[in-house]
Amino acid sequence: MGEKQYTIDDLCELTGYSRRTIRYYIQEGLVDPPAGRGRGGFYFDSHLKRLVEIKSLQDKGLRLSAIFEFLKKGNEPKLLTERELWIRYRLDQGIELHISRDLEEKERKKIIEIIRIARTMLESGGEKDE
Structure with a gap:
């Protein structure tokens, strides 16, 4: 059959x-x-x-x-259902940075410093103060 x-x-x-x-x-x-x-x-x-x-x-x-x-x-x-969780940082209007929540603390601290520098540069028109 x-x-x-x-x-x-x-x-x-x-x-x-x-x-x-x-x-x-x-x-x-x-x-x-x-x-x-x-x-x-x-x-x-x-x-x-x-x-x-x-x-x-x-x-x-x-x-x-x-x-x-x-x-x-x-x-x-x-x-x-297995989505990754992300932290969203707003750098300026229309500019965001997304960081995985799984990032280790040491790396997260580096990213926070990068965010601080980026925000400073954006506020000053792109020039970094030394």
Whole structure:
């Protein structure tokens, strides 16, 4: 007995994706093209499994670009729930510096000094007082 075959409408019903979305994923290489051509094209369990996998990764907070990296290149995705925390320093209007909170204290002190110098230079029009 052969593998179960699905139409694109079957996949839409089973995954909740639109026909357009499924075709887009095929075009982008996230999902293999259907067997057969044109309206007679059909899909297998492997297509359904891939679409369910994409849906699961999206539900976990991954963006499509991260899903692509993971599925096509094998790079481990970084979940949005594992965000890095950053400290934002405003240097001047329209100028900010973002520093990772994971930075060691010694390095953070150097950055604070750099921020102080940058603010002084910005306030004086770019010339550093010695």
